[in-house]
Amino acid sequence: MRPATATALGALWIAAQLVIPAARAHPSSPYPASGRFSWTMFAGPLVGRCEHALRVSLSDARPAPMPLRGSAMRTVLDARAPGEFSQAVWLFAPYADSDAEVAASLDALLRRWARTLPPGATLVSELRCASPGWPRFTRRLQVRR
Amino acid sequence: MTPGQFFGAPSHPRMARSLRSGVGGLALLGLLHAEAEWTPRLALYAVGRSGVEAAAPYGLWLLATVASLGVFVGAAPRASAGVLCAALAGLHALAPQVYHNNYYVLWLLVAITALDGPRAHRAPWSSEEGEATTSLVPRLVQVQLALIYLLSVLAKAAHPWWREGGAVVRWIVTERVPQSGVRGLVNPALAPLLSEPALAAAAQSGIVCLEALLPAMLFSRRWRATAFVAGATMHVVMQEWLFPQLFTFLMLLGYYAFAPAGDRGWTLSLCETRPAHRRLARALPRLDWLGRVRLDLRPEGPLRLVSPAGLAREGLSALWWLAALCPPSVLAYAAFALVAPGVTEVLGLPRAAVENGVVMVVGGIGLIPGKRSSQTPHGELGDGS
Numbered sequence: 001m002r003p004a005t006a007t008a009l010g011a012l013w014i015a016a017q018l019v020i021p022a023a024r025a026h027p028s029s030p031y032p033a034s035g036r037f038s039w040t041m042f043a044g045p046l047v048g049r050c051e052h053a054l055r056v057s058l059s060d061a062r063p064a065p066m067p068l069r070g071s072a073m074r075t076v077l078d079a080r081a082p083g084e085f086s087q088a089v090w091l092f093a094p095y096a097d098s099d100a101e102v103a104a105s106l107d108a109l110l111r112r113w114a115r116t117l118p119p120g121a122t123l124v125s126e127l128r129c130a131s132p133g134w135p136r137f138t139r140r141l142q143v144r145r
Numbered sequence: 146m147t148p149g150q151f152f153g154a155p156s157h158p159r160m161a162r163s164l165r166s167g168v169g170g171l172a173l174l175g176l177l178h179a180e181a182e183w184t185p186r187l188a189l190y191a192v193g194r195s196g197v198e199a200a201a202p203y204g205l206w207l208l209a210t211v212a213s214l215g216v217f218v219g220a221a222p223r224a225s226a227g228v229l230c231a232a233l234a235g236l237h238a239l240a241p242q243v244y245h246n247n248y249y250v251l252w253l254l255v256a257i258t259a260l261d262g263p264r265a266h267r268a269p270w271s272s273e274e275g276e277a278t279t280s281l282v283p284r285l286v287q288v289q290l291a292l293i294y295l296l297s298v299l300a301k302a303a304h305p306w307w308r309e310g311g312a313v314v315r316w317i318v319t320e321r322v323p324q325s326g327v328r329g330l331v332n333p334a335l336a337p338l339l340s341e342p343a344l345a346a347a348a349q350s351g352i353v354c355l356e357a358l359l360p361a362m363l364f365s366r367r368w369r370a371t372a373f374v375a376g377a378t379m380h381v382v383m384q385e386w387l388f389p390q391l392f393t394f395l396m397l398l399g400y401y402a403f404a405p406a407g408d409r410g411w412t413l414s415l416c417e418t419r420p421a422h423r424r425l426a427r428a429l430p431r432l433d434w435l436g437r438v439r440l441d442l443r444p445e446g447p448l449r450l451v452s453p454a455g456l457a458r459e460g461l462s463a464l465w466w467l468a469a470l471c472p473p474s475v476l477a478y479a480a481f482a483l484v485a486p487g488v489t490e491v492l493g494l495p496r497a498a499v500e501n502g503v504v505m506v507v508g509g510i511g512l513i514p515g516k517r518s519s520q521t522p523h524g525e526l527g528d529g530s
Contacts, residue, residue, distance in 0.1 A: 001261055001278075001279050001280065001281060002153075002279070003149055003152065003153025003279050004149070004153070006152040006153050006261075006279050006280075006281045006284070007148050007149045007151075007152040007153060009152075009260060009261075009281055009285075010148065010151070010152035010281060010284060010285060010288065011148065011152075013257075013285055013288065013289075014288060014292070017289075017292045017296070018292075021296055021299075021300075025303075030305060031303070031304060031305070032303040033299065033300040033303040033304065035246075036244065036246070037246070037249060038246060038296070038297070038300045039246065039250075039292075039293040039294075039296050039297040039300065040297040040300050040301055041387065041389060042306070042307075042313055042317070042321075043297070043300040043301050043303075043304045043307060046306070071185075071188065072185035072186070072188040072189045073188065073189060073192055075185075076189065091185055091186055091189055091242065092186070092189050092242050093242065094242060094244060094245065095244060095246075105242075109189060109192065111193075112192050112193025112194065113192050113193055114193075115193040116192065116193055133305060
């Protein structure tokens with residue numbers, strides 16, 4: 001490789017490395033640096049400290065079929081208190097930058113899981129987040145099969 | 146030094162080959178270790194998707210594993226590195242929940258090895274030497290290490306929790322590690338000390354200061370040897386305490402980019418009548434990827450390693466320093482920590498505790514001081530140019 005090419009590529013490499021974290025920075029947020037594409041443990045935003053209330057009902061009042069105990073999906077569905085939920089967040093929304101991002105990933109997962117339920121099933125999920133440093137965040141999802 | 150002189154500096158071909166095979170080997174180990182983390186996440190990805198859609202990430206994972214083997218052994222290495230980068234990027238685009246910063250570091254280092262170097266690979270364990278040419282690989286690995294430390298300091302400085310003196314360290318020792326279920330030896334030893342606010346604040350500031358200083362120290366000839374010891378110690382302590390896994394080994398491998406290559410500055414004296422010494426003499430060319438060691442076979446005498454500065458070490462201490470000179474030792478450490486992630490007990494003891502114990506014993510050997518030798522020094526430790 002010619003030295004001039006090496007220098008140009010080296011400069012581009014450094015520029016890209018600086019642009020990526022800068023593009024993901026949120027200067028107005030309580031946590032300006034994103035955890036994703038970051039190089040330190042425990043330096044992303046603290047998110048996912050949420051209470052999750054989930055109800056699944058079938059049209060004929062039978063109990064809804066749940067995933068096997070110990071499976072990843074069951075771990076997510078059973079995570080109701082903030083401590084359990086914030087650990088389960090790592091399974092479906094690692095490095096999320098806000099509670100809204102956690103909620104969006106959870107919604108996508110629950111909508112896909114609802115497709116596996118029998119016709120007529122209704123899923124209602126209520127998320128109430130109080131992550132340190134953030135304003136309170138709530139969202140309600142209802143999916144009918 | 147101008148940017149042109151820095152990036153355009155010639156480098157011994159062993160350096161790029163060693164970094165490339167080292168990164169390939171770590172990619173292979175990391176992708177095998179990913180099983181523990183990725184299997185539940187990919188199970189979630191598969192919920193409500195068709196069979197083909199659900200299988201696609203596994204196909205990319207397999208492709209990445211095969212490509213990493215290609216990078217390691219040197220089969221079409223630049224193409225293999227390109228395929229590995231593409232497979233990892235595709236996997237993360239398809240199933241973002243498998244993203245981890247460790248794999249991002251891996252991706253960057255693989256991309257660096259794909260940027261430059263010979264397309265037809267000679268493995269670092271081949272005996273061919275080649276001539277020094279301009280190579281981006283070692284320089285970019287050096288720059289990447291420096292950026293990782295500096296951006297890490299910036300991220301910590303921006304985080305309210307890290308600005309609260311000692312809060313993160315106290316949380317780690319009192320909540321994070323005990324709740325994680327990891328039964329190692331390091332946290333119980335550190336917890337009584339680091340749960341004290343003043344000591345936790347000092348430890349937290351110490352970590353940030355060291356990370357801020359390491360890039361300058363690594364690029365300075367005068368401080369490079371100190372930076373090797375301080376940085377490697379920091380990563381090994383973090384590994385044994387918090388188990389960041391692949392990140393530790395990628396960083397340790399990156400330190401070799403600052404070392405000389407092909408200097409044969411260290412002299413290993415072996416006794417040609419002893420079978421174990423003869424075996425080591427035969428294995429040396431396959432282990433000494435950077436070409437740091439000159440072999441000196443003698444009719445009698447102990448196993449002895451003399452540094453470029455004339456410090457001599459014998460027996461186990463000599464073997465320890467020989468291992469420190471050879472990048473495959475990072476692969477061996479990584480294999481010890483990463484292989485079979487499902488195994489949590491070894492001989493009835495927690496795996497984390499066994500790893501801690503072995504690393505403490507092996508690390509202790511490195512503390513045995515050397516003696517001044519009468520042999521002539523051949524080179525210089527930490528000359529990375």
